[in-house]
Each structure stands twice: as structure tokens, then as C-alpha cells.
Amino acid sequence: MITRDPDVFFTQAGRLAADFGPATARAAFLVAPDGFARAEQSAGDNRYMAQAADFDPGRASAQHRELQRRLSAVLPTICFAGDPDTPDALFPNNVFATGRPDAARQPGGAPRYLVGRMRHPVRQREAGRADIRAFFGQVLGYEEVDLSLQAHPCELTGALVVDRVRGLGYAGLSERCDEAGARLMHEALGLRATLLFELAPGEYHTNVVLAVLAGRAALVSPAGFAEPALASAIAGFYAPHGMILAAAEHAAFVANSIALSADRVWMSAAAGRVLAEHTRAGLAAAGFALETVELDAIEAGGGSLRCCVGEIY
Structure with a gap:
């Protein structure tokens, strides 16, 4: 099911068992910030990106290695080399994603990897990475679903936040993901239900305003939604561990966080420093310890920790 109606979506979501698949990834992959610089095409619809003079490639590289x-x-966390011709490539989760069939309906089904359709030509180059494709296809034996050559933007887990436990998708529509692109991602990941909604003007990716953490908690920024009431509905679905973020938390990329195990949430150190006490307490109540990494140089590129991390399911 894919719908714009929150009532229909949450009614269906409430009936689903938590048996779609594992809550967190079994491995992760990164792409090094080699040639890290301001990409003017990407800056056209990414208001979080700094000016060119504020980019420090050496510091970004050191922070990325520490991450x-x-x-x-x-x-297990592997890192592919970067490429100076793709200055945004350190945010690979927009271009490559992985998934497995519904475990309850297709036990033992073959895993797959997706290649997304990026909006900007400078990022479309990343989809042609033969080494990353070969890693998934030849080394891991994953089936390929290549969405990169069709016409509809679908920037994978930047545009689509996934609850891997229930098989739910939250697809924020913008210039980087249209309705047809969201449907393609929904089908490629075999999701049970996906909610479509408009992001607020000026927002480019859903994962900047929403994080679903191991299927049992959510960080939600109402300012990032065209209809802020929807943020409350999402937080309510994950009650008592649905947390509404304040403006300062939104601006510092608190929602651009990720759970890579059942007991820890990762975000940038800048996000951790502005974390409201009730948010910090909410994460602890949900069973998560907080891990932070200094990423200020990387955040000049308009993304934060979650954007750097590709998940391998």
C-alpha cells in the first residue's frame, strides 16, 4: 500500500507485525571525502550547505576516518575511495541502498541492492561507480535494482526513511523525490506500506527531518513538514518513544541520526551539543545510549552523520 492519507497509513501500520526484517543493518559502507568541495548544483536546493570558503577537505577527511x-x-564498516569528480559522494546512502524481501512472506529471499536516480548531474555520476556495484553484485551476490536511468528522482534513504522492522516507508516529496520515484523505491524494497507527504519548502531530504531508530523510536522535526501535524502523528505512532524536535535541534541535524545496533544512536557532536534534555531522556528511555562524532567539516556539505552511512541489510 502506498498512500497520501495518514489515517489510512497508520491504520494499516498498526496492524502490521514487527517481522519484516532485522531492525538494524548487519554492516555499513562509507565513501571517502576525496575531493570534498562545494557542489554548486547540489547547493541549489540544499540550504544547509556552506559557502565554498568554509570547506576544509583535510579536516573533513580526518573526521570521516574517525567516523x-x-x-x-x-x-563491520568498509570505506570506498572517493573521486574528485563527485564532491558529494561522501553521502552514499542517497545513491545506493540495500534490502531484503519481507521475511515473513519470503523467508530466505535473495537480498538486493538499489541504485537511485539523483536529481543533479554531479550526483548522477556516483550511480555509475563500477566498484560499488561490483561489491554488491559480485562480492555479496545481491540482485541489482537499477533506478538510475529512469526519469523520476528517487534519492533512496535520503528521501525515504524506512522502518525496517515493520516494512514501512516515509517518503518526503521534494525536487529530489517525486511521487513516481517514491513508488519505485517502495516496490524495489518490497515495503508493506509507504506514506507520501510534502516536505516543507527549503527541505531537500526526509532524513534531515525524521529518523526512525531500530523500529522503536522516532525523532521528528515538525518544521521540516509542509503539514506539521503529520510530524505529531508519526511521533504518536512510535509513542512513548516518539520525540518532537525543537528548531535548534532541527538546524543542528539531530534528526540526521541512525541506530546501527539495538542499543546505540549515532549523531554528530554538534547535534549532541544542542540535544534538549527531554530528547536525551527520551532516547535513554527507549534503551539507546548516545554516540557522537565531530563532523563539523563534513556538515559544511549540507549533510551529517546519517547521510554518510550506507546500510547493508
């Missing part, structure tokens, strides 16, 4: 080191203590 990999820290994540590797929790799950």
Missing part, C-alpha cells in the same frame, strides 16, 4: 573507526567498533 569509520568509531562505527567499526559496532559493526
Whole structure:
């Protein structure tokens, strides 16, 4: 089911068992910020991106290596080389994603990897990475679903936040994901239900305003939704662990966080520093310890920790 009607979506979602698949990924992959610089095409619809003079490639590279080191203590985390011709490539979760069939309906089904259709030509180059495709297809043996050559933008887990436990998708529509693109992602991941909604003007990706953490908690920023009441509905669905974020938390990328294990939530150090006490307490009540990594140089590129992390299911 794919719908714009929140009542229909949440009625269906409430009936679903938590048996779609594992709550968190079994491994992660990154792409190094080699050639990290301001991509003017991407800056056209990413208001979070800094000016060119504020980019520090050396500091970004050091922070990225530290991110990999820290994540590797929790799950296997590999890093592909970057490419100066793709300055946004350190945010690979927009271009590559993985999934497995509905475990309850297709036990033992073959995993797959998706290649997304990026809006901007500078990012469309990333979809042609033969090494990343070969890693998923030849090394891991995943089936390919290539969406990169069709006409509809669908920037994967940037535009689509997924509850992997229930098989739910939250697809924020913008210039980087239209309705047809959202439907393609819904079908490629075999989701049970996906809710379509408009992001607020000036927002480019859903994962900047919403995080679903291991299927049992949510961080939601109403300012990122064209209809702020929908943010409350999403938080309510994950009650008592649905947390509404304040404007300062939104601006500092608190929603651009991720759970890579059942007991920890990862976000940038800047996000952690502005975290409201009730949000911090809510994460603890949901069973999550907080892990932070300094990523200020990377955040100049208009994304934060979750954007850097590709998940391998």
C-alpha cells in the first residue's frame, strides 16, 4: 500500500507485525571525502550547505576516518575511495541502498541492492561507480535494482526513511523525490506500506527531518513538514518513544541520526551539543545510549552523520 492519507497509513501500520526484517543493518559502507568541495548544483536546493570558503577537505577527511573507526567498533564498516569528480559522494546512502524481501512472506529471499536516480548531474555520476556495484553484485551476490536511468528522482534513504522492522516507508516529496520515484523505491524494497507527504519548502531530504531508530523510536522535526501535524502523528505512532524536535535541534541535524545496533544512536557532536534534555531522556528511555562524532567539516556539505552511512541489510 502506498498512500497520501495518514489515517489510512497508520491504520494499516498498526496492524502490521514487527517481522519484516532485522531492525538494524548487519554492516555499513562509507565513501571517502576525496575531493570534498562545494557542489554548486547540489547547493541549489540544499540550504544547509556552506559557502565554498568554509570547506576544509583535510579536516573533513580526518573526521570521516574517525567516523569509520568509531562505527567499526559496532559493526563491520568498509570505506570506498572517493573521486574528485563527485564532491558529494561522501553521502552514499542517497545513491545506493540495500534490502531484503519481507521475511515473513519470503523467508530466505535473495537480498538486493538499489541504485537511485539523483536529481543533479554531479550526483548522477556516483550511480555509475563500477566498484560499488561490483561489491554488491559480485562480492555479496545481491540482485541489482537499477533506478538510475529512469526519469523520476528517487534519492533512496535520503528521501525515504524506512522502518525496517515493520516494512514501512516515509517518503518526503521534494525536487529530489517525486511521487513516481517514491513508488519505485517502495516496490524495489518490497515495503508493506509507504506514506507520501510534502516536505516543507527549503527541505531537500526526509532524513534531515525524521529518523526512525531500530523500529522503536522516532525523532521528528515538525518544521521540516509542509503539514506539521503529520510530524505529531508519526511521533504518536512510535509513542512513548516518539520525540518532537525543537528548531535548534532541527538546524543542528539531530534528526540526521541512525541506530546501527539495538542499543546505540549515532549523531554528530554538534547535534549532541544542542540535544534538549527531554530528547536525551527520551532516547535513554527507549534503551539507546548516545554516540557522537565531530563532523563539523563534513556538515559544511549540507549533510551529517546519517547521510554518510550506507546500510547493508
